[in-house]
Amino acid sequence: MSTVSIPAEFTLHRKNLFNRTTAPRWIASHIRPYLWIVVMLVVGAIGNAALAAYVPVLTGDAFNAMTQPKPDTSVLLPLALTIGISQIIRGVLQLGRNFGAELLAQHMERDIRDELYLSLLGKSMTFHSLQPVGDTMARSTNDVREVNYMFSPGVNLVVGSFMFLVMPFLAAPRYHPSLLLTPTIFAIIYFIALARYLKTLAPITDEVRATFGDMNTHLSESLDGVEIVKGSAQEVAEVDRFVSNARRVRDAFVRQGDLEGRYIAMLILGAAYAGGLTHALLLFRAGEIDLGAVIAYFGLLQLLGFPTFTSTWAYSQISSGLSSARRILELINRETHLDQNAAGLTSAMSGEVEFRNVSFAYPTGDPVVQDVSFKVKQGQTVAIVGQTGAGKTSLVKLINRTYDITSGQVLVDGVDVREWNLASLRSQISIIEQDIFLFSRSLSDNIAFGKPEADRDEIISASKAAQADDFIHDFDQGYDTVVGERGVTLSGGQRQRIALARAFLTDPRILVLDDSTSAIDSATEDKIQRAISNAARGRTTFIITHRLSQIRWADLIIVFRKGKIAAIGTHDELMKTSEAYSRIFRE
Ligand code: CTP
Ligand code: MG
Numbered sequence: 001m002s003t004v005s006i007p008a009e010f011t012l013h014r015k016n017l018f019n020r021t022t023a024p025r026w027i028a029s030h031i032r033p034y035l036w037i038v039v040m041l042v043v044g045a046i047g048n049a050a051l052a053a054y055v056p057v058l059t060g061d062a063f064n065a066m067t068q069p070k071p072d073t074s075v076l077l078p079l080a081l082t083i084g085i086s087q088i089i090r091g092v093l094q095l096g097r098n099f100g101a102e103l104l105a106q107h108m109e110r111d112i113r114d115e116l117y118l119s120l121l122g123k124s125m126t127f128h129s130l131q132p133v134g135d136t137m138a139r140s141t142n143d144v145r146e147v148n149y150m151f152s153p154g155v156n157l158v159v160g161s162f163m164f165l166v167m168p169f170l171a172a173p174r175y176h177p178s179l180l181l182t183p184t185i186f187a188i189i190y191f192i193a194l195a196r197y198l199k200t201l202a203p204i205t206d207e208v209r210a211t212f213g214d215m216n217t218h219l220s221e222s223l224d225g226v227e228i229v230k231g232s233a234q235e236v237a238e239v240d241r242f243v244s245n246a247r248r249v250r251d252a253f254v255r256q257g258d259l260e261g262r263y264i265a266m267l268i269l270g271a272a273y274a275g276g277l278t279h280a281l282l283l284f285r286a287g288e289i290d291l292g293a294v295i296a297y298f299g300l301l302q303l304l305g306f307p308t309f310t311s312t313w314a315y316s317q318i319s320s321g322l323s324s325a326r327r328i329l330e331l332i333n334r335e336t337h338l339d340q341n342a343a344g345l346t347s348a349m350s351g352e353v354e355f356r357n358v359s360f361a362y363p364t365g366d367p368v369v370q371d372v373s374f375k376v377k378q379g380q381t382v383a384i385v386g387q388t389g390a391g392k393t394s395l396v397k398l399i400n401r402t403y404d405i406t407s408g409q410v411l412v413d414g415v416d417v418r419e420w421n422l423a424s425l426r427s428q429i430s431i432i433e434q435d436i437f438l439f440s441r442s443l444s445d446n447i448a449f450g451k452p453e454a455d456r457d458e459i460i461s462a463s464k465a466a467q468a469d470d471f472i473h474d475f476d477q478g479y480d481t482v483v484g485e486r487g488v489t490l491s492g493g494q495r496q497r498i499a500l501a502r503a504f505l506t507d508p509r510i511l512v513l514d515d516s517t518s519a520i521d522s523a524t525e526d527k528i529q530r531a532i533s534n535a536a537r538g539r540t541t542f543i544i545t546h547r548l549s550q551i552r553w554a555d556l557i558i559v560f561r562k563g564k565i566a567a568i569g570t571h572d573e574l575m576k577t578s579e580a581y582s583r584i585f586r587e
Contacts, residue, residue, distance in 0.1 A: 002075030023325040044097030049163030051090035054297020064292030109148040134220030143324035150321020157314035161307035176292035182276035344421035351509040351540035358408035386560035430508035436495040444479040450506040466500035
């Protein structure tokens with residue numbers, strides 16, 4: 001089995017056993033561990049079909065016994081018993097087939113989900129900031145489920161009904177070799193029609209899956225942004241957009257249904273019944289076969305009904321499953337450019353940071369950081385100031401390789417960040433984002449997110465240092481309060497202190513605080529000030545802020561403008577040398 005290695009941020013310590021070249025191969029490589037289930041499915045299907053064919057054969061024998069000049073009724077009871085017993089066994093085999101298919105489908109769903117989740121967590125921020133969450137959700141829920149349906153009922157019915165198609169070929173020569181004619185013609189037309197059907201079906205099922213993904217993207221975005229939707233009274237417009245997306249999904253489904261409806265299999269089944277029966281009757285008139293054979297043959301032809309009925313939708317189930325598999329695989333295979341450098345440096349960090357002629361651009365746009373150089377000693381506090389959109393957030397995210405620079409070098413402790421082991425680098429740098437995300441878990445779990453083994457005492461002392469302990473006690477359930485439950489949400493300032501508590505707990509060597517937009521009342525302000533200066537003590541700290549008091553006391557101030565350093569130095573230096581800087585303080 002060939003495996004394709006994908007450059008990913010974290011391979012998450014699991015070997016990729018799957019062939020990710022094409023969707024069918026990928027599915028096949030997922031089936032491989034469950035060959036025993038496939039055997040069970042196929043044995044069940046063969047047995048089921050053979051015993052289904054046994055009924056018309058025995059019925060034919062019974063007719064022959066009855067239509068003799070002297071009818072022999074003694075064979076009837078044994079024949080009836082044989083039919084009865086064979087059908088009970090058939091039921092068991094059918095159960096095996098259905099059970100096998102269901103088992104395979106569920107295993108497949110679980111394994112693919114697992115693989116997809118691992119791969120999503122392993123991808124870089126560049127990937128995640130370009131990939132809409134709603135579409136990812138559609139792929140990891142509905143598309144994964146389609147792959148499940150592809151096996152049960154899809155493959156189950158296709159394999160099961162295929163065996164029914166085979167049975168007339170095995171049993172008909174028993175009566176007369178020429179009786180193979182009708183099944184043969186039927187099978188040829190059946191497969192030609194099927195091939196053409198599948199070829200036109202594939203693009204339509206692709207479209208069904210894609211429109212569904214689009215609809216989900218829009219839904220998740222308008223729910224995510226429901227506050228702004230309501231705030232700007234755009235409910236009606238959003239609903240309209242949703243309806244038009246939903247209409248596109250419906251249209252795609254209708255096209256699929258339309259195609260399924262035009263499928264000619266039912267027509268050729270009718271022709272096969274008529275042609276086969278005529279053929280058998282002609283043979284009977286010519287004295288070539290007896291009445292029992294005509295009856296049995298007609299019964300055998302009726303087995304063709306199963307593959308015909310199921311083919312209208314079992315194959316489209318497989319087609320949908322393959323479309324979905326392609327979409328999942330496309331997501332898994334999409335390249336990410338960060339390499340975790342597992343063999344890189346893993347030592348304890350002291351916290352010196354240097355930028356050497358660093359430039360950076362997002363994959364989609366213009367450079368946002370241009371030729372930036374500066375050096376920060378271990379333990380210093382750096383304030384970064386600048387207008388909105390100047391690139392401050394982008395700049396600090398280069399330190400822990402949230403994004404990789406385009407040119408130049410970022411060094412931590414004199415070592416290029418790309419030479420560090422990524423996990424080691426990131427675990428010693430803590431970035432408190434501009435908008436702080438809290439999980440729908442308890443406050444203590446949120447605080448201990450970076451250090452799950454922390455005990456309650458550690459969590460409380462970190463919260464005290466971050467000035468969060470007070471307001472946490474105001475909640476009825478204290479540290480066990482679950483965020484998002486019973487309306488518990490936190491204000492911006494509270495979130496920030498939770499994030500600071502997180503940072504105290506993980507005790508990073510480098511702390512980055514992206515604080516540019518928070519506007520907080522002065523009492524809280526004071527608390528946050530204290531929390532931040534606690535946090536900055538003993539570690540290299542970058543603060544992106546508008547608060548003059550913080551800027552004033554920083555060891556180094558970087559005035560950032562349009563991706564470049566406009567001025568750099570201490571407060572006193574900049575007051576003398578930088579007009580732009582001194583203007584901030586004069587206002
Ligand atoms: N940008 C981008 N893709 C992102 C993030 C940002 O293209 N995923 C662009 C923005 O359009 C902006 C530039 O990068 O033009 C700088 O953004 P940012 O670093 O976020 O600016 P800040 O200085 O942090 O702005 P603010 O004070 O508003 O936070
Ligand atoms: Mg920012």
